[in-house]
Amino acid sequence: MTSRVCRTCGGSDIDVDQARGSAVCTGCGSVLEDNIIVSEVQFVEGSGGVSSTVGQFVSADGPVKAPILGSGFHISVGKESRAQTLQSGKRQIQQLGSQLQLNQHCLDTAFNFFKLVVSKHLTRGRKMEHVIAACLYLVCRTEGTPHMLLDLSDLLQVNVYILGKTFLLLARELCINAPAIDPCLYIPRFAHMLEFGMKTHEVSMTALRLVQRMKRDWMHTGRRPSGLCGAALLVAARMHKFRRSVKDVISVVKVCQTTLRKRLTEFEDTPTSQLTIDEFMKVDLEQECDPPSFTAGQHKAKMQQLEQELARKLDEVEGEISCFKDEIETELEKSRPKLRGVYAAYTKEIAPEEEEVLSSTSDPEETEETEMQATTQHLTQDFLCQVIQEEEGQGKTADEGFCDQETEPETLGTTTRPQVTPLSVILGKLPSAARLGLQESFHTFAGSETGEVPQSGELDLKDIDDQEIEKYILNEKEVEVKTELWMKQNAEYLKEQKEKEERINKEKEQGTYKEKKKKYKKREQIEASTAGEAIEKMLEKKKISSKINYDVLRDLNGVTGSPSTTTSDPPEGNATRKRLSRRRRKTSEVNPDLSVNATIMGKRFRRLISSTPKKKKTPPQVETAVTMATKPTTTEAAAAPTPDAIPDTGSTPPAAPPPAEEEEEEEELEEECVSALQLVGDYGCEEEEVF
Amino acid sequence: MDSSGDEALDIIITNVVATFRTRCHLNLRTIALEGTNVIYKPEDGKVLMKLRKPKITASIWSSGKIICTGATSEDEAKLGARRLARCLQKLGFKVNFSAFKVVNVLAVCSMPFAVHLIDFTKNNRPIASYEPELHPAAMYRIKTLKATVQVFSTGSLTVTGPNVQNVAAAVEHIYPLLFECQKPKPLCK
Numbered sequence: 001m002t003s004r005v006c007r008t009c010g011g012s013d014i015d016v017d018q019a020r021g022s023a024v025c026t027g028c029g030s031v032l033e034d035n036i037i038v039s040e041v042q043f044v045e046g047s048g049g050v051s052s053t054v055g056q057f058v059s060a061d062g063p064v065k066a067p068i069l070g071s072g073f074h075i076s077v078g079k080e081s082r083a084q085t086l087q088s089g090k091r092q093i094q095q096l097g098s099q100l101q102l103n104q105h106c107l108d109t110a111f112n113f114f115k116l117v118v119s120k121h122l123t124r125g126r127k128m129e130h131v132i133a134a135c136l137y138l139v140c141r142t143e144g145t146p147h148m149l150l151d152l153s154d155l156l157q158v159n160v161y162i163l164g165k166t167f168l169l170l171a172r173e174l175c176i177n178a179p180a181i182d183p184c185l186y187i188p189r190f191a192h193m194l195e196f197g198m199k200t201h202e203v204s205m206t207a208l209r210l211v212q213r214m215k216r217d218w219m220h221t222g223r224r225p226s227g228l229c230g231a232a233l234l235v236a237a238r239m240h241k242f243r244r245s246v247k248d249v250i251s252v253v254k255v256c257q258t259t260l261r262k263r264l265t266e267f268e269d270t271p272t273s274q275l276t277i278d279e280f281m282k283v284d285l286e287q288e289c290d291p292p293s294f295t296a297g298q299h300k301a302k303m304q305q306l307e308q309e310l311a312r313k314l315d316e317v318e319g320e321i322s323c324f325k326d327e328i329e330t331e332l333e334k335s336r337p338k339l340r341g342v343y344a345a346y347t348k349e350i351a352p353e354e355e356e357v358l359s360s361t362s363d364p365e366e367t368e369e370t371e372m373q374a375t376t377q378h379l380t381q382d383f384l385c386q387v388i389q390e391e392e393g394q395g396k397t398a399d400e401g402f403c404d405q406e407t408e409p410e411t412l413g414t415t416t417r418p419q420v421t422p423l424s425v426i427l428g429k430l431p432s433a434a435r436l437g438l439q440e441s442f443h444t445f446a447g448s449e450t451g452e453v454p455q456s457g458e459l460d461l462k463d464i465d466d467q468e469i470e471k472y473i474l475n476e477k478e479v480e481v482k483t484e485l486w487m488k489q490n491a492e493y494l495k496e497q498k499e500k501e502e503r504i505n506k507e508k509e510q511g512t513y514k515e516k517k518k519k520y521k522k523r524e525q526i527e528a529s530t531a532g533e534a535i536e537k538m539l540e541k542k543k544i545s546s547k548i549n550y551d552v553l554r555d556l557n558g559v560t561g562s563p564s565t566t567t568s569d570p571p572e573g574n575a576t577r578k579r580l581s582r583r584r585r586k587t588s589e590v591n592p593d594l595s596v597n598a599t600i601m602g603k604r605f606r607r608l609i610s611s612t613p614k615k616k617k618t619p620p621q622v623e624t625a626v627t628m629a630t631k632p633t634t635t636e637a638a639a640a641p642t643p644d645a646i647p648d649t650g651s652t653p654p655a656a657p658p659p660a661e662e663e664e665e666e667e668e669l670e671e672e673c674v675s676a677l678q679l680v681g682d683y684g685c686e687e688e689e690v691f
Numbered sequence: 692m693d694s695s696g697d698e699a700l701d702i703i704i705t706n707v708v709a710t711f712r713t714r715c716h717l718n719l720r721t722i723a724l725e726g727t728n729v730i731y732k733p734e735d736g737k738v739l740m741k742l743r744k745p746k747i748t749a750s751i752w753s754s755g756k757i758i759c760t761g762a763t764s765e766d767e768a769k770l771g772a773r774r775l776a777r778c779l780q781k782l783g784f785k786v787n788f789s790a791f792k793v794v795n796v797l798a799v800c801s802m803p804f805a806v807h808l809i810d811f812t813k814n815n816r817p818i819a820s821y822e823p824e825l826h827p828a829a830m831y832r833i834k835t836l837k838a839t840v841q842v843f844s845t846g847s848l849t850v851t852g853p854n855v856q857n858v859a860a861a862v863e864h865i866y867p868l869l870f871e872c873q874k875p876k877p878l879c880k
């Protein structure tokens with residue numbers, strides 16, 4: 001209100017009273033303005049004593065041109081897309097939030113988050129529901145309300161992890177640090193749900209203490225807070241002599257039985273569980289425990305260690321045994337000097353043979369490789385010698401320790417060399433494997449050095465054993481067998497593919513080949529001369545609801561519409577026939593004047609089958625009590641089998657009303673249709689009166 | 692080497708994923724019918740082939756793109772890939788081994804101490820995230836290395852990254868942070 005100068009006295013001190021809507025000069029008292037247009041909110045009492053506001057708040061950042069008339073709830077009245085999004089988001093937040101019993105402050109905060117999200121374009125590619133839920137959960141976390149993500153997913157029937165993903169993303173993008181969940185938050189809520197009556201508070205306090213104890217004992221990291229709460233509440237309830245079974249608790253807390261039991265056993269392992277109830281209330285133990293999974297891991301580690309030690313000991317024992325074995329052999333050899341000489345010659349033969357064998361299994365023809373072989377063989381031989389010497393050494397000390405017999409170290413020493421080769425024969429497998437391994441690593445190393453990126457995709461065939469690869473490929477006969485099996489197994493799929501191809505080829509020939517993209521057909525304009533006709537046709541096209549009392553509807557236009565419809569029947573019939581056949585592979589013909597009646601009877605599309613189209617007919621399963629003006633004979637013939645299927649024969653005389661047949665694509669809906677029919681059938685006996 | 696002082700941490704690589712292309716169309720039906728150890732998935736349009744020698748599973752598409760998983764080292768992955776290509780060659784396709792790339796490496800590591808996840812998340816606020824309702828581990832994403840580390844309260848880690856070096860670097864990176872938030876050695880019962 002601009003302060004003006006008073007006309008009479010010239011004073012500029014003007015008092016504007018918003019309530020009265022008047023501007024008065026305080027100097028001389030003259031009224032300068034009356035009935036000022038005010039921007040206050042007025043209240044009006046409506047019917048039933050409900051007071052409502054007059055006028056509306058127009059948002060400052062909305063579109064400039066939005067004059068919202070009337071109730072102002074028109075969402076899509078020429079608003080910008082952004083405003084629409086925000087408005088619809090706000091509505092959904094209100095809806096969800098009220099289901100969660102969040103207060104207005106939280107909802108406003110959630111809406112602010114949502115606005116941020118929209119401005120950062122994070123709603124793109126995500127379902128609005130998920131985004132809204134994530135915003136709400138963010139608020140819950142920041143405010144510390146006892147709502148779980150599970151609750152939200154329950155309400156929306158969406159997988160928790162999907163919501164969680166969205167939530168995490170939003171939190172990251174908006175740089176909101178949601179504080180970690182404290183299980184203590186959930187206790188009062190669950191306690192309330194478990195109905196402890198007067199003692200709810202006490203039980204909650206006990207459960208709280210338990211949870212705090214669990215926290216100290218490191219039971220709560222990495223676990224769902226609801227599981228801990230469940231365990232704590234169960235124990236607390238028992239402590240206060242309430243009988244709550246595991247089932248009750250899990251239905252409230254939403255974890256499964258196994259989890260709860262596990263938590264209980266873990267708690268059992270802590271020293272706190274050994275205290276009595278009174279002690280627990282009074283004393284707080286100082287020591288803390290390791291988390292249970294840590295102890296389990298440590299336990300495992302200990303077991304492993306033990307096993308390792310055992311294995312080592314076993315090895316040692318084996319080593320000793322082999323030493324004894326060697327000694328025995330040497331003794332035997334000593335007793336047979338001739339054989340020894342032959343044996344030595346034999347061993348000499350074996351050694352080169354062995355080398356040849358080993359060399360033949362390797363990949364061919366490169367000098368590098370043969371050199372590698374030689375070196376690796378040497379290496380392994382040396383290695384073996386070392387090992388054996390060690391063993392012998394051990395054996396020596398062991399012998400000296402244990403055996404009474406004096407073993408001659410010299411004999412042992414002399415026998416080491418001829419020993420080497422037989423052992424290498426015995427241990428023949430080891431070196432070859434080691435050698436292959438070494439070779440491979442050498443090869444890959446060499447390969448990597450020599451400009452590894454194969455020039456335009458030449459396949460490096462080094463060390464790919466062709467023989468091995470051959471094993472991966474089946475031979476002719478196996479291929480046949482497999483082909484047969486596969487064909488049998490996938491027969492359906494193959495058939496489908498064939499049919500599809502045939503269909504496509506046919507359509508291509510006909511020139512009506514349509515691309516696979518779904519085209520949403522525009523609603524065809526209904527051409528009708530009267531309102532009644534229009535309604536009829538509309539009813540034809542649309543799927544019918546079972547909640548409308550069609551009798552009334554029919555009566556509304558039945559009297560006026562019937563004479564005009566009869567004339568327009570035949571031409572319309574053709575047109576509709578064509579339309580129908582193209583659209584839904586339905587073969588039946590429409591009888592428009594009865595279509596209204598027809599469509600009355602049940603949920604689905606009802607069609608009367610005429611004699612002319614001879615396409616496939618499904619056996620009539622549902623009958624409606626509709627009379628037919630034209631062509632009663634053919635329908636009567638069809639009516640004969642139908643009586644069997646009629647559930648409500650009583651109300652409908654089968655002879656006069658022809659059956660309405662239906663081509664059902666899904667049988668499940670049939671039962672629904674039948675029941676709807678029954679409902680409607682029971683409703684009105686007026687159907688019999690039709691025509 | 693791992694800034695642990697006394698003992699070295701064992702980083703065990705459990706999975707290496709690699710892709711390559713054969714630059715030619717492959718007839719999946721032929722592969723399915725003539726190969727051993729193959730599973731044909733017509734609805735996905737791919738063939739799964741499993742090799743024994745480096746234990747590898749490969750998904751083969753008809754466009755010629757192949758993804759190899761299950762190897763325990765980068766070299767093994769390459770070897771397996773080449774074996775596979777050789778196998779396809781034998782089946783009669785003109786295979787060109789090109790664009791071999793290791794895409795993902797998954798490794799497991801264990802700390803000798805337990806970690807207090809809530810403190811750890813608090814200290815590393817935007818980079819680390821911990822949602823006990825969803826997953827028992829805290830997730831730490833290192834943008835520079837493009838690696839993700841999942842930290843469990845027992846002290847074991849799961850590290851994923853584009854190659855082995857990044858994985859090792861990630862462990863190095865995260866070790867001091869975890870050391871700060873370790874759980875004090877309590878008295879056990």
